[in-house]
Amino acid sequence: KQEVTQIPAALSVPEGENLVLNCSFTDSAIYNLQWFRQDPGKGLTSLLLIQSSQREQTSGRLNASLDKSSGRSTLYIAASQPGDSATYLCAVNSQGSNYQLIWGAGTKLIIKP
Amino acid sequence: GVTQSPTHLIKTRGQQVTLRCSSQSGHNTVSWYQQALGQGPQFIFQYYREEENGRGNFPPRFSGLQFPNDSSELNVNALELDDSALYLCASSLALGQGVTNGYTFGSGTRLTV
Numbered sequence: 001k002q003e004v005t006q007i008p009a010a011l012s013v014p015e016g017e018n019l020v021l022n023c024s025f026t027d028s029a030i031y032n033l034q035w036f037r038q039d040p041g042k043g044l045t046s047l048l049l050i051q052s053s054q055r056e057q058t059s060g061r062l063n064a065s066l067d068k069s070s071g072r073s074t075l076y077i078a079a080s081q082p083g084d085s086a087t088y089l090c091a092v093n094s095q096g097s098n099y100q101l102i103w104g105a106g107t108k109l110i111i112k113p
Numbered sequence: 114g115v116t117q118s119p120t121h122l123i124k125t126r127g128q129q130v131t132l133r134c135s136s137q138s139g140h141n142t143v144s145w146y147q148q149a150l151g152q153g154p155q156f157i158f159q160y161y162r163e164e165e166n167g168r169g170n171f172p173p174r175f176s177g178l179q180f181p182n183d184s185s186e187l188n189v190n191a192l193e194l195d196d197s198a199l200y201l202c203a204s205s206l207a208l209g210q211g212v213t214n215g216y217t218f219g220s221g222t223r224l225t226v
Contacts, residue, residue: 031212043117043201043220044154089153093213100144100167101203101216103153 002027002094006104014112015082021075021107023090028068031093035064035075038087038106047075047088080111115219117202123225124192132187132222134202142213143185145177146201148221154201160185161207189224197226 003026013019023033032051036044048057048064050073056065063076077084087108091101116135124130136143142161146154156169160179174190183204189196199221205213 032215034215036218041199041223043199044203044218046215046217049215091216097167100156100159100169101154105153 002030002092002097002102004090004092004102004104006088006090006107008107009105010108010110012110012112013080015080017080018076018078019080019109021077021088021109023073023075023104025071025073025092025094025102027094028071029095030068031095033064033066033073034091034093034101035062035073036089036091038089040087044089077109082111082113085109085111115202115204115217117200117219117222119222120220121223121225126192126194126226128192129188129190130192130224132189132200132202132224134185134187134204134219136183136185136202136204137217138183140183140204140206140217142205142207143179144203144205144216145185145187146203147171148199148201150198157187192226194226197224199223 005024007022034049035047038044050057050066061078066073087106089106090104118133144159145157148154157171159167163179176188179185201221203216203218205216
């Protein structure tokens, strides 16, 4: 059974810092992994999708990497801004899960001005 | 994108509720998730070409429909207090064998029982 873990659960850093959020999964048989952002009380905004054959994806200040063999993905945020404050979730589309996404519990990020 | 209605809903225990979703054009799957406060989304079920093709650990009083016009419904009968949550709809394009091109989420419906 696929399990997804995100570390740390919460992170508070000063504005301007580069930071890394971690996501690990127990079963490497995945189709893809997706990073989302969620603002309080709001829906989910897709940030990056990495297919199992890819090693990384980039969008603006965001870079996501995938190491399937070790069951790890990282989300790198460069030059953090207060507007980046949100909860970041990773979700895995796992083989045999019949399209169901398996979710981490999220990392709550606070960027201090 | 994906649109959901209504944005907020208040119901009494024992009542029935219908939540609606309009999928992103061109997508052929729709999934529904329940997200309690401070937790990750929990998979309710997924529809593919108007048939349910996956279900999470939710009782039969949670049911759904997917229509040919990219719209779908989540119905919940005999509402309980624990049903209070944010309900999220997501659509994707299934590429076969469990692979999708990633999920697009709506902003959610906040249900209070």
